[in-house]
Amino acid sequence: MTILSLNPLVSPDPGLFIWSAVSFAILFIVLRAFAWKPIVAALSEREQSIEDALQKAAAAKEEMARLTGENEELLKQARAERDLILREAKKMKDQIVGEAKETAQREGARMIEKARIEIDNQTAIAMAGVKEQVATLSLEIAEKILRKQFEDQKKQEELVEDLLKKVKLN
Amino acid sequence: MNNKRPFIEKFFTPIVLFTLFLMFAAGNIQAQDTVKAVKDVTADSLKTETKAEKDEDISAVILHHIADSHEWHFWGEGKDKVAIPLPVILYTKSGFVTFLSSKHEEDEKGAEIFTEKGESLVNYEGKYYYPAAAKYENGTYVKVDENQVPVNEKPLDLSITKNVLALFISVALLMIIFLGIARSYKKNVGKAPKGMQSALEPFILFVRDDIAIPQLGHKYAKFMPYLLTVFFFIWINNLLGLVPIFPGGANLTGNIALTAMLALTTFIITTVNGNKSYWGHIFNTPGVPWWLKFPVPLMPVVEFIGIFTKPIALMIRLFANITAGHILVLSLIALIVILKSVYASAFAIPFALFISAIELLVGFLQAFIFTILSALFIGMAIEEHHADEHH
Numbered sequence: 064m065t066i067l068s069l070n071p072l073v074s075p076d077p078g079l080f081i082w083s084a085v086s087f088a089i090l091f092i093v094l095r096a097f098a099w100k101p102i103v104a105a106l107s108e109r110e111q112s113i114e115d116a117l118q119k120a121a122a123a124k125e126e127m128a129r130l131t132g133e134n135e136e137l138l139k140q141a142r143a144e145r146d147l148i149l150r151e152a153k154k155m156k157d158q159i160v161g162e163a164k165e166t167a168q169r170e171g172a173r174m175i176e177k178a179r180i181e182i183d184n185q186t187a188i189a190m191a192g193v194k195e196q197v198a199t200l201s202l203e204i205a206e207k208i209l210r211k212q213f214e215d216q217k218k219q220e221e222l223v224e225d226l227l228k229k230v231k232l233n
Numbered sequence: 234m235n236n237k238r239p240f241i242e243k244f245f246t247p248i249v250l251f252t253l254f255l256m257f258a259a260g261n262i263q264a265q266d267t268v269k270a271v272k273d274v275t276a277d278s279l280k281t282e283t284k285a286e287k288d289e290d291i292s293a294v295i296l297h298h299i300a301d302s303h304e305w306h307f308w309g310e311g312k313d314k315v316a317i318p319l320p321v322i323l324y325t326k327s328g329f330v331t332f333l334s335s336k337h338e339e340d341e342k343g344a345e346i347f348t349e350k351g352e353s354l355v356n357y358e359g360k361y362y363y364p365a366a367a368k369y370e371n372g373t374y375v376k377v378d379e380n381q382v383p384v385n386e387k388p389l390d391l392s393i394t395k396n397v398l399a400l401f402i403s404v405a406l407l408m409i410i411f412l413g414i415a416r417s418y419k420k421n422v423g424k425a426p427k428g429m430q431s432a433l434e435p436f437i438l439f440v441r442d443d444i445a446i447p448q449l450g451h452k453y454a455k456f457m458p459y460l461l462t463v464f465f466f467i468w469i470n471n472l473l474g475l476v477p478i479f480p481g482g483a484n485l486t487g488n489i490a491l492t493a494m495l496a497l498t499t500f501i502i503t504t505v506n507g508n509k510s511y512w513g514h515i516f517n518t519p520g521v522p523w524w525l526k527f528p529v530p531l532m533p534v535v536e537f538i539g540i541f542t543k544p545i546a547l548m549i550r551l552f553a554n555i556t557a558g559h560i561l562v563l564s565l566i567a568l569i570v571i572l573k574s575v576y577a578s579a580f581a582i583p584f585a586l587f588i589s590a591i592e593l594l595v596g597f598l599q600a601f602i603f604t605i606l607s608a609l610f611i612g613m614a615i616e617e618h619h620a621d622e623h624h
Binding site for chain 1: 296299301322389390392393396397401404407408412414418419422423434437438441454457458461462466489490493494495498552
């Protein structure tokens, strides 16, 4: 009586042993090639990618904070620059307006002066014409008077004598 | 952390319901089956035989239920029997002999010789033997020793028995499940796992992070396929063993031939991968006084025996745990018949349900223990020891 013959439960059945060894070997080979390798690879790949993603997210967060700081700095600079530009523009405007005013005033004065001179010239020309006219008219009047006076001979002689007397006095 | 909680919440209720269903079904159907079988056995024996003999019959019934068989029995006896006959493949002295188990099942007492392909055989309690030259006094061609074990020569039985068929079914199931999952891993690259993939991924990670990496260190990847295969193979067979109806119900992981095969595989992997320091530890254990090694090599002998006791412990642990669970459930159900009172079911059924529920846990636990101990033994064989280290 051996230990194995005590109970059929503890005596291994060679048929089942062989079948299970063959089946388990096939199962192991098939699953190793077509299941475990891709699954384990996919799992570690996914874990790697998750870790990478987390690291990237942390880096991105840091970068974001940095960029935000930079942006604020830039914004401040831009604002200062804008203010400066505006101030300069205002100054320039004032200057341009002032210059324009000055020029306009000068030009106006010049034109007024020119107009006055022209007016003076025109007045002078007009006065000369008037004088000439007056002279002509005077001469004509004198002529007419003289002609009237010299119509009678006696008067002419009287005049000549009168004139001659005056000359002798001289 | 956080992303695992919804999975548990989502599947908690279905898992609990399924467990309850399994408990109910296991208790119920095993109860029907056993009650009927035990009744048949006891009905005719009650009148003439003593109580001790009746108890013997019940333990025979229980042992019959957890043993391998050439047919897949559902219910009924004699003419009312419903069972799937399975092919018998015998390697006899004159070569392979095959027939369906239903062909020669009338006589199971070894009383009638049948001939297949010129080979004379007898059926004795569901097993096939070469007949003796002449009938013995008890009317059979089979001689038994004092333990009722036949001493006749028998051909090598390579039949597709109930356990072998259950083995094929579990292997097919594992292939379908895991090749499918592998496909979804290829399809869902960079996406969250779905369905079966997300249901089993925690267990794959469990094997990797809680079994392989702690025991094997950075060299774990090489042994992952074996550990995963052995873990899921044992677990699915433990679970199928608890399902009382076809295709479950075979006591495969409670069969010592199967656990012997698994333990032998772990033994071979351990031995093949053993490095110099592993063998050094066995034959010249460091840190041990010299007089334990010379002139009587006490430590080397102990260590050398240890190489074999470790896988043998693996083999017996799995076999005994699963078989014990099945025997417990069947014994509790058999109480109803032993006490000859239907009221016994008031405590027998709840206890059987309780044990069945425990068995669900044990089924997982034993798969885990077998796998982690295999990993531990392999880890011991491949561990790199430093010169100043002592054990």
